[in-house]
Amino acid sequence: MQTIAEFMSANHHACDEAFAVAEQAALANNWSEAETAFNNFRTELAKHFRMEEDELFPTLVSAGGPAGPVQVMRMEHAQMNTLIEQMAGTLTRQDAQGYGGLSETLLIVMQQHNLKEEQMLYPIADHFLASQREALLGHMRVE
Amino acid sequence: MKIISLNTEQAPPISVPLRFFTAAPLFLLLAALTLVSGADNPFADIHSPALLAATHCITLGFMAMIMLGAIQQILPVVIGSSMPASRLTSWLTFLPLLSGALLLPAGFLLGKPVLLDLAWPILGLAFITFISAGLISLARAPAHNATKTAILLSILALGGAIALGMLLAHGYATGSLLPYAKLATAHISLSLGGWVLLLIVGVSYQVVPMFQLTPNYPKWLGNGLAPAIFIVLLLILLSLLLEPMPHWVAIVVQGLFWLLAGCFAVATLWLQSKRRRRVADATLSFFRLGMMALLCAALLAFATLFFPENDRLGTVSAVLFLLGFAMSLMYGMLYKIVPFLVWFHLFRGGVKRGVPNMKEVIPETWMWRHLWLHRSTLLAALFAPWWNAAAWLVSLGLLLQGMLLGYALLIAIAVYRRTLVRIEEDLP
Numbered sequence: 001m002q003t004i005a006e007f008m009s010a011n012h013h014a015c016d017e018a019f020a021v022a023e024q025a026a027l028a029n030n031w032s033e034a035e036t037a038f039n040n041f042r043t044e045l046a047k048h049f050r051m052e053e054d055e056l057f058p059t060l061v062s063a064g065g066p067a068g069p070v071q072v073m074r075m076e077h078a079q080m081n082t083l084i085e086q087m088a089g090t091l092t093r094q095d096a097q098g099y100g101g102l103s104e105t106l107l108i109v110m111q112q113h114n115l116k117e118e119q120m121l122y123p124i125a126d127h128f129l130a131s132q133r134e135a136l137l138g139h140m141r142v143e
Numbered sequence: 144m145k146i147i148s149l150n151t152e153q154a155p156p157i158s159v160p161l162r163f164f165t166a167a168p169l170f171l172l173l174a175a176l177t178l179v180s181g182a183d184n185p186f187a188d189i190h191s192p193a194l195l196a197a198t199h200c201i202t203l204g205f206m207a208m209i210m211l212g213a214i215q216q217i218l219p220v221v222i223g224s225s226m227p228a229s230r231l232t233s234w235l236t237f238l239p240l241l242s243g244a245l246l247l248p249a250g251f252l253l254g255k256p257v258l259l260d261l262a263w264p265i266l267g268l269a270f271i272t273f274i275s276a277g278l279i280s281l282a283r284a285p286a287h288n289a290t291k292t293a294i295l296l297s298i299l300a301l302g303g304a305i306a307l308g309m310l311l312a313h314g315y316a317t318g319s320l321l322p323y324a325k326l327a328t329a330h331i332s333l334s335l336g337g338w339v340l341l342l343i344v345g346v347s348y349q350v351v352p353m354f355q356l357t358p359n360y361p362k363w364l365g366n367g368l369a370p371a372i373f374i375v376l377l378l379i380l381l382s383l384l385l386e387p388m389p390h391w392v393a394i395v396v397q398g399l400f401w402l403l404a405g406c407f408a409v410a411t412l413w414l415q416s417k418r419r420r421r422v423a424d425a426t427l428s429f430f431r432l433g434m435m436a437l438l439c440a441a442l443l444a445f446a447t448l449f450f451p452e453n454d455r456l457g458t459v460s461a462v463l464f465l466l467g468f469a470m471s472l473m474y475g476m477l478y479k480i481v482p483f484l485v486w487f488h489l490f491r492g493g494v495k496r497g498v499p500n501m502k503e504v505i506p507e508t509w510m511w512r513h514l515w516l517h518r519s520t521l522l523a524a525l526f527a528p529w530w531n532a533a534a535w536l537v538s539l540g541l542l543l544q545g546m547l548l549g550y551a552l553l554i555a556i557a558v559y560r561r562t563l564v565r566i567e568e569d570l571p
Contacts, residue, residue, distance in 0.1 A: 016356050020419040027422050079490065086500075100422070101502030107420075108483045108501070111353040112220045119286045120223050 004056070004129065005122035007137055011051070012114045015044045019107065026091065026099040034099075038091055042084055049077050051140040056125060059136055065128045069121060076113045080106060155215055155229040157488040157559070162237055163212025164477060165552050170204025170244060171545030177252055178538040186527035186534050189458050196248035201465060202334065203266070204244035209473045210342060211236050211273055213480060214294075218277075221349045222291045224284035226276045236276075239269035247312065256316040263312040270305040274298055289360075293345025293369035300337025300376065304330055325383045332379050335461075336400060339469050341369050344407055346476075351411055354479060355418040355427055364410055368403065375399045394448050405441035408434040425510035429475030432518065436467025455528035462524045474517065474548070478510050481552060485559045489566070497565065504558050505551045513547050516540060 022037035057070045083106040090098035129136055177197040178185055185193035215233060219225040226232050243266035250258030277298045284291055307330040314321040352359050359365070378396045382388055411434045415427065440463035447457045482504035489498045520540025526533035 017419055020356055020421070024421055097502070098500075101500035105483070105486055105501040107356075108353075108479065109487075115220060115349060115353065116223065119288055 001134070002137065003122075004125045004133060004137065005118065007140070008048075008051075008056075008122050009114075009118050011048050012118065015041065015048055015110075018044050019103070019110070023100070023103045023107075026103070027096055029094070029096055031091070031094050035091060038087065042088075045080070045084070047143055049081075051143045053077065055136060055139050055143065059132065060125050060128060063128045063132075065124060069116075073113070073117065073121065076109065080109055080113070083109065154219060154487070155225065155233070157484050159229055159233045160212040160216045160480070160484065161552075161556065162233065163208050164481060165549070165556070166237070166241055167205045167208040167212075168545040168549035168552065170200045170208065171541050171548070173204065173245075173248070174200035175538040175540075175542035175545065177248060178541070179535065180252060184527070184531045184534045186458060186462075186524075186537070187455070187529075189454055189461075192251050192254065196252040198465070199248045199251065200244065201470070203240065203247065206339065206465075206469055206473060208240060208244070209477065210339075211240065211269075213476060214277065214342075216480065216484070217346065218280050218284075218294075221346070222281065222284040222286045222288070222294070224280045224286075226280045228276075232272060232276045235272040236269045239265045239272075243269060250312075250316075256318075259312045260316040263309040263316075267305065267309050270301065274302050274305075288348075289365035289369065290345045290348045292366075293341050293348070296369050296373040297338050297341035297345060300333045300341060300373065304334035304338055307333065329380055329383055332376055332400075335464060335469075336379075336404075337373070337376050340404060340407075341372060343469070343472055344369050344372070347407075347411060350476070350479075351414055351430070354420075355415060355424070356420040357414040357418040360410060360414065364406075368407060372400070372403050375403060390451075397448055398445065401441040401444045405438055408437040408441070412438075425507060425514055426475040426479050428514050429471045429478070429517075432514070432521075433468045433471030433475065436463045436471060436521065440464040440468060458528045459525055462527070463521075466524055467521050471517065474513065477548070478505065478513075478551075481505065481555050485555055489559065489562050497562065497569075499558055499562060504555050506554070509547065509551045509554075513544065513551070516544055516547060520544060 018037065018041035022034055022041045025031075025034035025037050053074060057074065061067050061070055083102055087099055087102045087106065090096075090102060126133070174197040177193055177200060181191065181193045183191065185191045185197065188194070215226050215229060243262050246258050246262035247266065250256070250262055277294075281291060281295050281298070307326055310321070311323065311326055311330060313319070314323065314326075348360055348365055351357055375396060379400065382392050382396050385392065412431065415431060415434075418427075440460045443456055443460035443463065447453065447460060450456065482501035485504045486498060486501055517540075520537055523533045523536035523540060527537050
């Protein structure tokens with residue numbers, strides 16, 4: 001059976017893929033493709049955040065999981081959302097340089113966030129939520 | 144499962160890593176000046192005092208300075224645990240490393256035993272503080288991954304390298320009778336093959352996929368490479384105890400080491416060729432240059448095993464490892480870490496508008512200029528043992544690189560300070 005770590009890590013990779021497509025199009029000044037790809041990325045990431053904030057995190061904390069790190073993860077989501085809003089602005093202005101700088105920043109924030117989740121938080125979630133894993137994954141899939 | 148210590152917000156103050164990073168370029172200037180200090184070409188004789196002094200300017204003053212600063216920053220992210228008492232640890236490593244890295248090369252260059260005898264206990268203090276803090280941090284880490292193993296082995300190798308280095312420096316200072324050649328081989332193997340290579344291997348497992356969205360290193364490689372390198376290093380140390388050492392033993396153990404190092408370079412280049420992020424990036428170019436240099440260093444080292452009488456091939460292999468591999472990777476890392484830290488520490492204050500993004504901290508044009516300057520320096524270094532003019536070009540290259548890197552870091556600090564002042568003025 002798939003673990004929470006496996007499912008959520010695969011989801012991170014899907015977001016990465018969408019991120020890379022959007023960045024490449026924007027830096028090539030290919031704005032119509034960039035917009036489609038960026039919107040796709042934004043939707044994917046928002047969905048991922050909802051899975052965590054509405055399902056995984058509350059379930060983990062109520063099962064006795066660590067609340068502090070969960071709070072930090074939420075804060076980092078907010079940081080990423082701010083960067084994404086700023087990126088949307090550069091897209092409207094067709095400002096490739098601005099987009100490139102912000103996407104470089106977002107990449108590092110996002111990747112080190114993913115690293116902490118994949119290596120620490122998700123394994124903890126698998127440990128605490130072993131009995132409810134099936135149900136939880138089901139809820140997250142319909143988000 | 145340990146969860147008590149899981150704390151994902153443990154970044155040390157920005158002054159901690161920046162202190163180390165801004166001191167490092169000064170040692171490139173010193174290395175350059177040291178190389179031109181003598182009348183002869185220092186690269187022609189691997190035992191020349193100028194080459195020994197310049198090498199330690201680079202390994203201690205530049206490389207160790209960056210590595211010690213970066214590790215304090217990176218540990219919380221890659222293994223989920225920070226160094227204990229970050230400010231105190233930082234000062235107790237930075238100040239002695241700075242003074243020791245000035246005294247030791249000065250002792251070599253001027254032939255003053257008193258300087259060497261002053262240097263080794265001071266450097267010992269820096270590294271013992273760092274090693275103890277590093278081991279405590281690793282023991283507390285909630286993560287169990289290949290990076291943690293590699294960093295642990297790297298720190299253990301550093302411990303051995305430093306003990307041998309202290310013994311050698313004390314021996315030179317007092318004129319004691321010691322098997323210098325063998326101790327030096329063990330010291331170099333543990334410091335470059337152990338500490339430097341294993342640390343880069345461990346950090347690469349995380350940052351290569353992270354910066355360019357490449358696939359992860361294969362699991363078997365991730366789990367097996369660092370322990371294999373460490374075991375081969377132990378075999379190299381054991382082989383040094385054989386008297387006389389049969390030549391085939393040297394070929395087998397050193398050949399194995401370079402085979403493993405070469406595998407790491409090939410694997411990294413292969414992963415980077417599969418990257419999903421395909422935009423131009425100076426860090427990526429520095430990393431690729433570094434991996435290609437490591438591969439060439441390995442090939443040349445193989446050649447020296449079969450032509451041991453040719454000293455200069457060995458010098459070129461060492462130059463490729465130090466300047467080509469290790470230094471390129473450090474530049475690549477710095478050009479990502481420093482802009483990120485500036486953004487992170489400004490943004491963390493809760494201010495969202497007017498915080499410069501990463502590409503507004505150090506202009507990319509400077510990074511590309513640095514890459515070209517570094518490539519040219521490396522090219523000159525390949526010919527330096529045979530051609531005096533090339534040795535001068537290496538010195539010039541190092542001098543310019545020190546100035547350029549110093550300038551880039553000062554720009555970053557200026558951007559940080561300027562933005563901070565503006566943010567404070569904007570507050571009601």
